[in-house]
Amino acid sequence: MSCVRYGVRLSDQLLSFRLRAVLVCALVVFGLGCGAEEDGQDSGESRAKLTESGAFYVAYTPSPDPIPFNQLFELDVEVWESADMANAVADADVSVEVTMPAHGHGMNTEPTVTNNDDGTYLVEGMKFHMESQSPAERWEIAVSVDRDGTADTAVFEVMCCGQ
Ligand SMILES: [Cu+2]
Known part of the structure; x- marks a missing residue:
């Protein structure tokens, strides 16, 4: 919005046609840049997040990275009490x-x-046997953490494979 207002104000000052053309190009480029950033966030494949009820903070790192198509891979899962990653959760039951x-x-x-x-959990025996042709065909890795009767789950969306 501020971009549009700025453009209108400048054109009111009777800028030359050439300068206005440059300004329009800049606005178009700026707009595309913003759009791409939003798309990236929408399909963002975060590797760390709070569990759904906020009880734990979970992060994972695949190995190999990026995840290979139709080959065994592992996950190094880390669990913390909160997003500040101050206290690791070493005594939980973790399932995937x-x-x-x-x-x-x-x-x-x-x-x-x-x-x-030590607050890390090794997941072995993972294999994505289908590729994601679109975001709808993503894989979802649900990591469930259970400690002393507190159970919560973080779901990670993953496109298979590569990039
Ligand atoms: Cu499938």
């Missing part, structure tokens, strides 16, 4: 459920989770 919601299926492998007793 992976689905491709658009197709109503999961993986063909059964991942295992090993507690490293």
